[in-house]
Amino acid sequence: MSIPLRIYITPFAEKGVLEPGKWSCDAAKKALDVVNTIWSKAKISFVINDCLTDKPLDIAKSARNDDKRMLGVLSLRHDPDNAVHIYLVNPIQNLPAGGGSYLHSDPEPASFVQWYGDDFANGRAFAHELGHLMSVDHVDIDYMNEKQAAALRGNLMTKGLSVGSDLTKQQIETAKGSKLVKRFGG
Ligand SMILES: [Zn+2]
Numbered sequence: 001m002s003i004p005l006r007i008y009i010t011p012f013a014e015k016g017v018l019e020p021g022k023w024s025c026d027a028a029k030k031a032l033d034v035v036n037t038i039w040s041k042a043k044i045s046f047v048i049n050d051c052l053t054d055k056p057l058d059i060a061k062s063a064r065n066d067d068k069r070m071l072g073v074l075s076l077r078h079d080p081d082n083a084v085h086i087y088l089v090n091p092i093q094n095l096p097a098g099g100g101s102y103l104h105s106d107p108e109p110a111s112f113v114q115w116y117g118d119d120f121a122n123g124r125a126f127a128h129e130l131g132h133l134m135s136v137d138h139v140d141i142d143y144m145n146e147k148q149a150a151a152l153r154g155n156l157m158t159k160g161l162s163v164g165s166d167l168t169k170q171q172i173e174t175a176k177g178s179k180l181v182k183r184f185g186g
Pocket residue numbers: 097128132138159160
């Protein structure tokens with residue numbers, strides 16, 4: 001059983017001036033291969049049902065660096081349906097998060113993911129956002145606790161930019177029991 005994704009490649013514009021887009025459906029597919037490798041540890045897989053280029057989103061650069069606001073603006077563009085909506089966008093300056101997602105897929109399963117320039121980094125950010133949709137929240141690393149820090153440093157769900165792709169047993173259980181996985185029969 002695979003969870004269906006509807007990919008929207010959403011170009012940015014500012015005051016009517018279109019910005020050249022980084023993402024392509026081919027790059028989305030390559031990132032998805034990384035996603036599926038990471039989530040195979042939980043025996044969860046995703047499939048791209050549709051990959052569409054969306055109409056440009058005209059938004060000032062200064063208004064892009066709030067991940068919750070970006071997610072709200074993007075997710076309102078398409079009504080919820082029977083697939084997870086993923087918005088792929090150009091890099092956003094001064095946005096430390098790799099994207100944004102509704103935790104527990106609430107109010108709806110939708111995420112956006114920035115472009116990071118290579119398949120692994122793109123896929124890692126993509127997999128992290130899907131983690132949030134499957135009810136997995138961030139892990140907080142306690143650097144005063146060396147053992148805990150060493151165990152979690154490589155985790156997928158650390159905050160901000162990271163290269164980690166590990167999942168703990170608890171995270172795997174949380175994802176498997178999530179509303180999203182249950183909805184699609186996982
Ligand atoms: Zn996150």
